[in-house]
Amino acid sequence: MTFYDLNFIQKTFIHYAKENTRSDPNNSDQIPSSPNQIKMAKELTKQLKEIGLDAYFNDKSCFAIGHLTSNVSDKVTPIGFFSHMDTADFNAVNIQPHVHKNYDGGRVALDKEAGIFLDPKEFPALKSCQGETLITSDGHTLLGVDDKAGIVGILGMLKYLVAHPKVEHGDIYVGFGPDEEIGYGGKRFDPKDFPNVELAYTLENGRPGDFEYETFNATLAKIHIHGTVVHPGEAYGLMVNATTLMNKFLDQMPADEVPEKSKGHDGYYMVVNSSSCVDHADIDIIIRDFDWDKYLAKEQFIKDLVAKLNKKYGADRFKLTLRREYENIYNVIKDHPYVVNLALDAYKKAGIKPNVKTFRGGTDGNFITQKGIPTPNLFNGGGNYHGRYEYVTVEQIDKLSKVLTTICKEHLYQTRHGRDNTPLKKYW
Template sequence: MSFYDLSYEQDKFIHYAKENTRSFFEHHDHIPSSPGQVALAKELVRELKDMGLDAYYNDKTAFTIGKLAKNTTDEVTPIGFFAHVDTADFNAENIKPQVHPNYDGGKVYLDKDEAIVLDPAEFPDLLNLKGQTLITSDGHTLLGVDDKAGIVGALSMLRYLVEHPEVKHGDVYVAFGPDEEIGCGGKYFDPHDFPGVQFAYTLDNGRPGDFSYDTFNASESTIHIKGTVVHPGEAYGLMVNATTLMNEFLSALPQNEVPEKSRNHEGFFLVIDTTGTVDHADISMIIRDFEWDKFIAKENLIKKIVHKLNEKYGSDRFTVKIRRQYENIYNGLKDKPYIVNLALDAYRKCGLTPHVQSFRGGTDGNFITPKGIPTPNLFNGGGNYHGRYEYVTVEQIDKLAEVLTMIITEHLRQSREGRDERPLEKYW
């Protein structure tokens, strides 16, 4: 039993998936970073207007904004949803979605000639999708589930509410934004485009039932090291090799606090790039942790190592710059349990067992939450994001539409009868 029209959801997803909206970090100073994003964003404006919504494209932020006006006299605060139009750093040219009806749980040959296979032996979550309509790429591009499945889920929800005016709701806002994959889009979102919205949800990666309101705190650090160049034949007591100093700095970092040795709720240091000569060396790295105190301690450790090495080699040998990238969403909603409880209540009413997990990364919600709109993440269905093995089922998109509608109607009910303000439990 589908919540809405599976054929509509399938057709819309395939149509949007074919559009190349890949974002490019090297163009991050242009918003959006690729012209395909503008084309899809403006197409979505037309789609929303065709449904009867108020909609527009914000040229300054590259966000498409849509509003479905309330159809009730009840006092209920507006609610918002976010999905992004861009796709990740993987081939997105000439995407050819493949539809596999009534998937049997076996191997799916994306390209038989090149033996590109989506195999449940390698990706066991596929076994949970038996009987559903599976959509994949042809194995040579990504598919764009992240986040075009989120877009279609939001559109399907809006279409349902428009066609069922007997379902009462408050104002509903949607925003389809740019450049999430390169960490830029959410920075530019203008809260004035969501008047009165006190909380929202992103519709980003995850299976039905997944929910995240705990993400990394994140910063990036650059360390510059100055050496002293002297002819090697006369270097004794004079030369200071910047590359040697760089290696000493790297050796002082915690050797077990790295991504390949971290999981669950553990943070890490990640050295992204190093360059070095005798004269100078540079280190680029990122710092991640969920707990604020541990995150600050990691930033301070970098400064402490630099200070000690400057004491050893001279006060101006090392310089460090740390730039804060984003903060954990939990910091902005830990005292607002209703936002989390509302989503979990809706999941259960839709027959989903909530799977609350820490999100080992960031979403647009990390940038939108500090703007005064706390924004945890729901799901968009599918799996194997960002590569040739991406997949989604039409039924998972449909379940997202059902959950969004339930959140909206449950929000109205609780506005009438009392909000679920039970204190948050830590699931980590």
């Protein structure tokens, strides 16, 4: 049974999916990093107004902000929802969504002549989409499910509440932001755009029922190595080859604490870039862990390794810069169990079984949580994010709209009858 207007969901998703809003990591000092995000933000602002919200475009942060006014006299704290407009680092030029009605559960030809297929043998989660209206790319671009499915889920919820004024709710704020994929959208969000909002949710990835209130703690370590260049014919006892020192550093990194050997609640180190010549070398390493003490220990390991190698090869051969990128939202959310329990209670009332997971990455919620609004992550209903095999179904975006509506209703209900502040369980 569907919750809202599936034609609206399909039409709106395809419209926004076609817009190339890929963020640009090489232009991160600009807000936003790519100009089409401004166009989409202004378009969303207009659509929010047409739905019936107070809405505006914040040109300093490039957020489209909407406010649906409470329709009750109760003093209920405002609630918020976030989705991002930008797409990931994959081809987003000339996106051509393909609609497969009543998907039969089999292999889908994205481009038969090019041999590009979406196959449930390779992607088993596709089986859950059988009988639904499946949307894919043409196999040559991403689709933009992350996070345009989240945007459409929010719009569906808002249209439903405006069309059904007897459904009671408090104040609702929504924010559609830029540059989440390059880690800048949430950093630039202005909390003044969400006045008095007590709690919020992002809609990053995930199948219906997925829910995350723990993310990585994240640091970027940059190591610069200084060599000494001497003509190789006269190098004995004088040359210090930065490439050799770089290899010695990498050889001492933990071989098993890497992404390809990590899962669940495991943390890792990942060398994301290395370059060298005799004169100098540079290494970029990302550090990730859920556990705060283990995370600090990983940072300390890098510090100690640099100190050890400087002691052996000469002071200042290795220069380290550590930049903390974001903190685990659980560090804050553990003291605000209501934001988690509210969502879990709403899932159950919406007839969706909760699937609590750890988010092996970060979201805008990491930065928004640090700004005083606890913000765990729900789902957007898609799959195979960030590449040519992305997909989503109209029905699963519809489920998202239902969950968001139920959260708003449940927040009012628990305000009236008592909050679910059950202490959080660790699911890991």
